[in-house]
Every structure is written in structure tokens, then in C-alpha cells.
Amino acid sequence: MDPSAPIDHVSRRRFLGAASATAGLAGMGLAAMAAPAGAQPAGSRQSGAKRPGPNDQVVAGFIGCGIRFHELINGATQFGPAAVVCDLDDVQLGRGLQSAMDAHNTHRYPMGIEHCRDYRRVLDRSDLDVVVIATPDHWHTKLAIEAMRAGKDVYCEKPLTLTIAEGAAIEKVLGETGRVFQVGTxxxxxxxxxxxxxxxxxxxxxxxxxxxxxxxxxxxxxxxxxxxxxxxxxxxxxxxxxxxxxxxxxxxxxxxxxxxxxxxxxxxxxxxxxxxxxxxxxxxxxxxxxxxxxxxxxxxxxxxxxxxxxxxxxxxxxxxxxxxxxxxxxxxxxxxxxxxxxxxxxxxxxxxxxxxxxxxxxxxxxxxxxxxxxxxxxxxxxxxxxxxxxxxxxxxxxxxxxxxxxxTSHMGDFVECVKNGGKTVSxxxxxxxxxxxxxxxxxxxxxxxxxxxxxxxxxxxxxxxxxxxxxxxxxxxxxxxx
The missing domain is CATH 3.30.360.10 (Dihydrodipicolinate Reductase; domain 2)
Incomplete structure (x- = not known):
């Protein structure tokens, strides 16, 4: 797979993989409750024009549905809905989607949650305010940089980087984009x-x-x-x-x-x-x-x-x-x-x-x-x-x-900065x-x-x-x- 290819040009193998993912989720009784690819959650707002106001919900996309995701989804959905969850493993993706739907049910959000394997679907969504990255460490920097360049504020699990040089790369793009960024320490x-x-x-x-x-x-x-x-x-x-x-x-x-x-x-x-x-x-x-x-x-x-x-x-x-x-x-x-x-x-x-x-x-x-x-x-x-x-x-x-x-909390500090600007705690x-x-x-x-x-x-x-x-x-x- 060439991850730099435009998302619309999907190979037959990747198309079949996506179809298989949806089928697997349907077998778990989840696909019918999730939004189709590209769907926008009900009441969502187009991001980029302005920051969410003090009383606005913050719409989040999640990349990585592994061991840290389930705590992060509960923290983030206190402040707004999850628009999309993404993972390369259909089993983890199914569990992540279920956790997201449980959180939506708790907060009485609509159930329009997209699920996907390709992280670029997350970054391409125009309704997201923030991207939450909970992948293994060796993916953090690439995803964070691309998310900032896509106009998204970022919450990324620790450690932020795999190498010393990656930290300098993130700081450079952060300076260029002026996004809000919280590290999960x-x-x-x-x-x-x-x-x-x-x-x-x-x-x-x-x-x-x-x-x-x-x-x-x-x-x-x-x-x-x-x-x-x-x-x-x-x-x-x-x-x-x-x-x-x-x-x-x-x-x-x-x-x-x-x-x-x-x-x-x-x-x-x-x-x-x-x-x-x-x-x-x-x-x-x-x-x-x-x-x-x-x-x-x-x-x-x-x-x-x-x-x-x-x-x-x-x-x-x-x-x-x-x-x-x-x-x-x-x-x-x-x-x-x-x-x-x-x-x-x-x-x-x-x-x-x-x-x-x-x-x-x-x-x-x-x-x-x-x-x-x-x-x-x-x-x-x-x-x-x-x-x-x-x-x-x-x-x-x-x-x-x-x-x-x-x-009040680490995720709360991030959301506060997303809405009002300022430097995050981490x-x-x-x-x-x-x-x-x-x-x-x-x-x-x-x-x-x-x-x-x-x-x-x-x-x-x-x-x-x-x-x-x-x-x-x-x-x-x-x-x-x-």
C-alpha cells in the first residue's frame, strides 16, 4: 500500500479489505449502528473556520483503538461526540466502535460513528475539531504532523516520539500550523x-x-x-x-x-x-x-x-x-x-x-x-x-x-485550550x-x-x-x- 496515494484511488485489495472489515463488524452486530464511510455525525460543525465556542461540543476522531483508546474515548466524549474511530485490526476496531457507541449512549449523542482502517479518512473529515492518537509509538509522529497540517488540534498518547529527531520535526510543524497539542502524560x-x-x-x-x-x-x-x-x-x-x-x-x-x-x-x-x-x-x-x-x-x-x-x-x-x-x-x-x-x-x-x-x-x-x-x-x-x-x-x-x-483533568485542559487557546499542561x-x-x-x-x-x-x-x-x-x- 502506498499511503501517500489519494484516498479516492483505492486498490482492489484495499477495497476488499475494507469490505471485509465492514463484514466483520457486521458479524459483531456493530455495522448497522455505525455510520457509513464519510458520514457526518448529526449536529456536527464544519471545522477550520473558527474554534468551537465555550458552549460548543468538540468533535473528535480517534486513530488507534488499542489499550489506551478505551480510557481516552470516555474522557473525550465528556466534551463532545466521536465522529470516527480507526484501526488496522478489525477486532480492535470493533471493540473501539462498541466503546464509542457506549460513550455516545451515556451522553445521549447520536450514533453516527464512522469506522475505518485508513487514517486518512479521519484527517479528511471536515467536521473534526480534534484528532486523538492512540497508536503504537512508531506511528505517533507521522500521524501528528499530518493531523496538524490537516487543520486539526491533536491529543497524542505518550511517548510522543520514537526518536529524538522526531521531536524536532513535530515542533517545526507545530510552529508552522499554530495548532493546539496535548501530550498524554x-x-x-x-x-x-x-x-x-x-x-x-x-x-x-x-x-x-x-x-x-x-x-x-x-x-x-x-x-x-x-x-x-x-x-x-x-x-x-x-x-x-x-x-x-x-x-x-x-x-x-x-x-x-x-x-x-x-x-x-x-x-x-x-x-x-x-x-x-x-x-x-x-x-x-x-x-x-x-x-x-x-x-x-x-x-x-x-x-x-x-x-x-x-x-x-x-x-x-x-x-x-x-x-x-x-x-x-x-x-x-x-x-x-x-x-x-x-x-x-x-x-x-x-x-x-x-x-x-x-x-x-x-x-x-x-x-x-x-x-x-x-x-x-x-x-x-x-x-x-x-x-x-x-x-x-x-x-x-x-x-x-x-x-x-x-x-480539572488532562483531557479537560486540552479541550479548554482548543476552545480558548493557550498552552496545554503537557x-x-x-x-x-x-x-x-x-x-x-x-x-x-x-x-x-x-x-x-x-x-x-x-x-x-x-x-x-x-x-x-x-x-x-x-x-x-x-x-x-x-
Whole structure:
């Protein structure tokens, strides 16, 4: 398939695939309830002429119906209907369509929801205000850039990028188009403002001068060797590969029993894409994109100046040579690791799978001259937290942190900015600066040597091999920006 071809020129194979998708959905009793291709939802508004007003609904299109979609559809439909859902897998698409219809039923929206495999159908719709991207990481940048150029505001799941270079490409197009963009690092807004309060406590000096932060982010999953097999007939695996190299589909009989992958056989795709460097960055761009983001949001080291990365320990589930896995039939992201990042102002950030010496697994430990403070999604503890009873934070502490009134929710903040303008809580620039630390850590882990990264030059000082990981060769027909 040539994704740059006009959407009206559909090959016979793709036409039959689309027909098969509709037939499969009809078999699940869904097609009759969904709108035909190209349909506009009842009461929809033509976008582009002006932004939705304060009392207008925000019409959304969704690309990707996997593990994050079902939470996002519930969040977005609080503010308006879903016009269209899109996925390359008919099974996921059917589940996504059902979730969208359930959300419409909850909010009493009309049931005119289109379903499609081709993301260009989403971008070509004139009635959409926003596009919500919940695909695997290696598709984020291409979709985000094309959505902005199509005149849509964008909510994109984290991590925003697969490589450091992709972040610069998104920032360039964002500057050209002036669209509103929210990255899905929802720890900045949600979870009872627990992480925001931790950041505000640090910025208010309550733990003194912070000299050391440790982020425990868990280790990536492992799996047994996965045999090569045919991709499921209802899944367009070749398109799913996108910019990445063409490889055979592989899947095993073993089924993960808990977590994101529960009930699904191990494979390269869907719930397990995170554990392949080809498509993601393992735990560094999963939990690291959350916890490292909060650590740097709180401490504000100089991210425009060079910083060093020292991989103190790393274990990968397969052998590596020159930073590349040499075995290709199983997950390959780091399972155990500890990398020490030292910034120009002296702040030390340890990123590890767990921190037994500090007594925790997943979470963030701030160590300052006035004591320690720990935060994760379950708790916020430390002397500085206890002292809030006698000496609360200033009333405007969160407002200063956010640079505006604290948002009610992450999706709510996005919608507010779509309607009224302004910078989102998780803006592209700050997210990229923080995520690039995670990308740089991954490169140090893969090469297993000490590196110095220069953010301004976007290269590793004196190390051409490390710099070669800043960008990747993209498969013809799936180039970013093409």
C-alpha cells in the first residue's frame, strides 16, 4: 500500500479489505449502528473556520483503538461526540466502535460513528475539531504532523516520539500550523494532583536544594522465542509496521495472564509493541515518560545544556551488538538497568528498574538538603509532606506551577485550550525536552557506555555511533512528513 496515494484511488485489495472489515463488524452486530464511510455525525460543525465556542461540543476522531483508546474515548466524549474511530485490526476496531457507541449512549449523542482502517479518512473529515492518537509509538509522529497540517488540534498518547529527531520535526510543524497539542502524560494533571503537588513542594523549596532524584520505572517484559506465523487475516500487519523495517509476523501460544497484555498471545504488536526497540523504547518511554517527566518538571535542570549518561548496570533479554539486538524472535528492551544522568547544574538523576537501596520499586524519590520525598500513583510521603499540615503551600503554588489555573483533568485542559487557546499542561516543547532524556538513556543502555548528549546540537559529543541513533531510516512510503 502506498499511503501517500489519494484516498479516492483505492486498490482492489484495499477495497476488499475494507469490505471485509465492514463484514466483520457486521458479524459483531456493530455495522448497522455505525455510520457509513464519510458520514457526518448529526449536529456536527464544519471545522477550520473558527474554534468551537465555550458552549460548543468538540468533535473528535480517534486513530488507534488499542489499550489506551478505551480510557481516552470516555474522557473525550465528556466534551463532545466521536465522529470516527480507526484501526488496522478489525477486532480492535470493533471493540473501539462498541466503546464509542457506549460513550455516545451515556451522553445521549447520536450514533453516527464512522469506522475505518485508513487514517486518512479521519484527517479528511471536515467536521473534526480534534484528532486523538492512540497508536503504537512508531506511528505517533507521522500521524501528528499530518493531523496538524490537516487543520486539526491533536491529543497524542505518550511517548510522543520514537526518536529524538522526531521531536524536532513535530515542533517545526507545530510552529508552522499554530495548532493546539496535548501530550498524554496525564500525571501532570490527574491522579488527584498528587504529582503536581510533589512538583510544587520541590519548587517551593520544601525539601531544600534537590541534588539527587531517583526514578524507579520497572523493567521491560520478557517472552519465550516466538515462531514466525501468518498475521491474523483481520489485521493489516504490513501497514502496522509503518516506518519500521519489514519483518515476518511472529506470535506465540503463551498468553500473558495480567496487566496490559492479559488474555493476548505474545507477539510483536498490540499490547506488546512496547517491548521491541523497533517500535518503542521499553520502560524508558513507558513509565519513564511519566516519572522522568515529573522529576524534571519539578527540578527544572538546564535541559538546553549537555548532560552525561552513565549506564551503571543493564541487562537485555537478548544479545546486543553495536546497540542492536542480534536475536529477533523475542522482546528485546532492557529488563534491568540503572543509568545515572548528570546535568550541567549538578543534579543527578538515576533512572532504574527498581531502587531496593531506597526501599521502593515504581515511583520517584527526591533527595534534598532538607530531607526526602517520595511520590507514585498511590502515595505522596516525606517530612515536607507532613509539614504541610502546619505550613500549607501558598494558595497560588499550583497556579504558578501550571502557569494558569490548575486543570480539572488532562483531557479537560486540552479541550479548554482548543476552545480558548493557550498552552496545554503537557506541551510539546517541555515533553520533548524531558522525553529526550529518556531516549538518550536508552541509547546509553543499548551501547552500554558512558555518553554526553548535547541537546542544542542534537548529537552525542564525540560519538558518531551514538549520534546515529538520534534518527532512523524510514521505510519508503511511510516517511514522516510524506
Amino acid at each position: 496525564q500525571q501532570r494533571s490527574d491522579f488527584g494532583k498528587r504529582f503536581a503537588n510533589a512538583a510544587a513542594i520541590v519548587r517551593d523549596g520544601r525539601v531544600g536544594k534537590v541534588n539527587h532524584v531517583t526514578c524507579g520505572i520497572d523493567g521491560s517484559m520478557t517472552c519465550p522465542p516466538l515462531p514466525t506465523t501468518d498475521a491474523p487475516r483481520e489485521f493489516d500487519f504490513q501497514t502496522w509496521l509503518g516506518q519500521t523495517p519489514v519483518v515476518p509476523y511472529c506470535a506465540g501460544a503463551k498468553i500473558q495472564t495480567s496487566g496490559y497484555g492479559a488474555g493476548v498471545p505474545f507477539s510483536r504488536t498490540h499490547n506488546f509493541f512496547r517491548w521491541w526497540y523497533e517500535y518503542a523504547g521499553g520502560k524508558l518511554t513507558d513509565w519513564g515518560a511519566h516519572h522522568v517527566d515529573i522529576a524534571l518538571w519539578a527540578t527544572q535542570p538546564p535541559l538546553d545544556k549537555p548532560f552525561t549518561l552513565d549506564p551503571l548496570m543493564v541487562e537485555h533479554p537478548v544479545p546486543f551488538e553495536n546497540g542492536m539486538p542480534t536475536v529477533h524472535d523475542r522482546f528485546n528492551c532492557a529488563t534491568k538497568f540503572k543509568c545515572r544522568v548528570t546535568f550541567a547544574d549538578g543534579l543527578v538523576l538515576d533512572v532504574c528498574d527498581e531502587a531496593p537501596d531506597l526501599g521502593f520499586g515504581n515511583g520517584i524519590m527526591f533527595q534534598g538538603s532538607e530531607g526526602r520525598m517520595f511520590v507514585n500513583r498511590g502515595k505522596l510521603t516525606g517530612k515536607a509532606v507532613d509539614q504541610l499540615k502546619e505550613k500549607p503551600l501558598p494558595e497560588d503554588a499550583l497556579e504558578k506551577l501550571y502557569g494558569k489555573k490548575p486543570p 506541551d510539546v516543547t517541555s515533553h520533548n525536552a524531558h522525553l529526550n532524556v529518556c531516549h538518550a538513556v536508552n541509547i546509553a543502555l543499548r551501547l552500554n557506555r558512558k555518553l554526553t548528549f548535547d541537546p542544542a546540537a542534537m548529537k552525542f559529543t564525540g560519538d558518531d555511533q551514538a549520534t546515529s541513533f538520534v534518527a532512523r531510516k524510514q521505510r519508503k512510503g511511510f516517511e514522516i512528513g510524506a
